[in-house]
Amino acid sequence: MAVTIEKALELIYTNTKPKSLKIIPIEEALGYILAEDITAVHNLPPYDNSAMDGYAVKIEDSGKCVTVHCTIFAGDDFKGELSCGEAIKIMTGARIPLGTQCIVPIEDTQICDGGVKLPENLTISKHIRFAGEDIKKGQKLLSRGDKIDAHQITLLASQGISHIKVYKKPRIALFASGNELKMHFEQVEEYQLYNTNTPTLLARAKELRCEVEFIGTAVDTLDDIHTHIKSALDCDIIITSGGVSVGDADFTKEAFGNFGYEILFDKVEIKPGKPTTVGKIGDKMILNLPGNPLAAALNFELFGRSIIYAMSGAKAKFINPIRAKMKNDFQLRPGRRSVIPGYFDGEFFTVCEQYAPGMISPLAQANSFIIASQTCDFIKEGSSVKIISTKFSFTAKEFQELVTP
Numbered sequence: 389m390a391v392t393i394e395k396a397l398e399l400i401y402t403n404t405k406p407k408s409l410k411i412i413p414i415e416e417a418l419g420y421i422l423a424e425d426i427t428a429v430h431n432l433p434p435y436d437n438s439a440m441d442g443y444a445v446k447i448e449d450s451g452k453c454v455t456v457h458c459t460i461f462a463g464d465d466f467k468g469e470l471s472c473g474e475a476i477k478i479m480t481g482a483r484i485p486l487g488t489q490c491i492v493p494i495e496d497t498q499i500c501d502g503g504v505k506l507p508e509n510l511t512i513s514k515h516i517r518f519a520g521e522d523i524k525k526g527q528k529l530l531s532r533g534d535k536i537d538a539h540q541i542t543l544l545a546s547q548g549i550s551h552i553k554v555y556k557k558p559r560i561a562l563f564a565s566g567n568e569l570k571m572h573f574e575q576v577e578e579y580q581l582y583n584t585n586t587p588t589l590l591a592r593a594k595e596l597r598c599e600v601e602f603i604g605t606a607v608d609t610l611d612d613i614h615t616h617i618k619s620a621l622d623c624d625i626i627i628t629s630g631g632v633s634v635g636d637a638d639f640t641k642e643a644f645g646n647f648g649y650e651i652l653f654d655k656v657e658i659k660p661g662k663p664t665t666v667g668k669i670g671d672k673m674i675l676n677l678p679g680n681p682l683a684a685a686l687n688f689e690l691f692g693r694s695i696i697y698a699m700s701g702a703k704a705k706f707i708n709p710i711r712a713k714m715k716n717d718f719q720l721r722p723g724r725r726s727v728i729p730g731y732f733d734g735e736f737f738t739v740c741e742q743y744a745p746g747m748i749s750p751l752a753q754a755n756s757f758i759i760a761s762q763t764c765d766f767i768k769e770g771s772s773v774k775i776i777s778t779k780f781s782f783t784a785k786e787f788q789e790l791v792t793p
């Protein structure tokens with residue numbers, strides 16, 4: 389029995405266990421998922437400081453000519469105190485001297501006899517950046533399950549944190565099966581074709597920051613598929629393509645059966661990709677994609693990506709669709725949920741000119757897809773659709789409804 393997309397995703401999320409942990413330096417942390425909470429141990433800024441190159445002054449000296457005795461630079465440990473009738477010259481980022489009530493930018497002053505003339509109506513605290521106004525000591529900065537991007541590294545560096553605990557990256561093993569397949573570095577005969585699924589999935593899994601191993605291309609025999617499975621068993625996720633249908637040379641699921649394969653679902657109510665199968669061997673997740681290239685690539689985007697997110701330890705582990713408007717009227721055959729590739733230009737979604745499960749050309753033009761409901765036979769120009777990006781990862785903490793009604 390085929391399961392719905394929602395049921396398939398639920399089975400994936402309930403059966404996939406997050407990876408174990410390790411400690412790494414923050415310079416290597418980009419793309420990892422944090423496995424601990426991080427609390428600020430320093431205020432930021434650490435001290436009250438000047439936001440401008442100018443003068444530290446008292447409010448009561450508004451409009452007066454005041455004397456200037458010294459200059460403070462960023463990084464100086466100046467211990468003096470500001471008195472009335474005086475200004476201390478100060479550079480941006482320098483700690484303000486005791487008694488400072490505001491900073492006057494250089495360009496707002498004029499040279500006068502013995503010092504500088506200050507403007508009228510000075511405002512208290514103007515151009516002062518106060519300790520802790522950005523980050524307060526004790527404040528929670530990051531949480532377990534947050535993804536480390538460049539700006540999370542900023543926060544860690546600001547606290548002098550050199551190492552963090554993260555989830556290990558999922559390790560993925562990939563192989564394809566099919567007697568007709570040759571690798572791009574091999575000779576291809578006129579009755580054969582290049583294996584395009586594995587290089588595609590390999591690149592995509594790397595984009596999703598997994599460690600990836602290419603095991604090879606199996607011929608359609610149980611023996612050869614067994615050999616490929618054995619080589620893949622030390623990884624966390626095994627992704628195959630081909631051999632999942634009902635043909636006389638479709639052995640993939642049978643071959644996994646030898647290794648204690650527990651199938652979670654072996655058909656999905658989706659077009660293309662109905663034969664997509666997901667199961668597990670112990671804690672290893674197995675994704676058997678259909679051979680048809682567009683079907684394999686699109687089903688990877690839904691099910692492969694979900695396994696990776698679920699294993700990553702991320703809080704925002706659910707695919708999150710983006711609202712777009714349909715560029716043109718679009719007619720389709722109802723019956724099963726249809727996955728439709730296209731291009732999102734920031735406002736409108738344009739369906740690929742031609743696409744079919746066995747094609748590869750649509751994906752190179754596309755940057756996203758929509759899933760039309762099984763009852764949908766027409767999508768009107770300008771109507772709202774939910775697009776799922778294939779070029780960047782947009783995720784949410786709660787499960788999102790992906791189908792466009």
Ligand SMILES: Nc1nc2c(c(=O)[nH]1)N[C@H]1C(S)=C(S)[C@@H](COP(=O)(O)OP(=O)(O)OC[C@H]3O[C@@H](n4cnc5c(N)ncnc54)[C@H](O)[C@@H]3O)O[C@H]1N2
Nearest residue numbers: 564566582583584585586630631632633638678679680683
């Ligand atoms: N009688 C039925 N036949 C088929 C059904 C069905 O329900 N009843 N389902 C169809 C659907 S849907 C799909 S999808 C395919 C899935 O078949 P397999 O997963 O067994 O895939 P293959 O037969 O091995 O290959 C299908 C197609 O894709 C090409 N291919 C395979 N691997 C690659 C690769 N790595 N790179 C590039 N191209 C690849 C292969 O040459 C075939 O043309 O079954 C339908 N049949």
Ligand code: MOO
Nearest residue numbers: 660661680683745
């Ligand atoms: O998955 Mo098949 O490619 O539906 O055509």
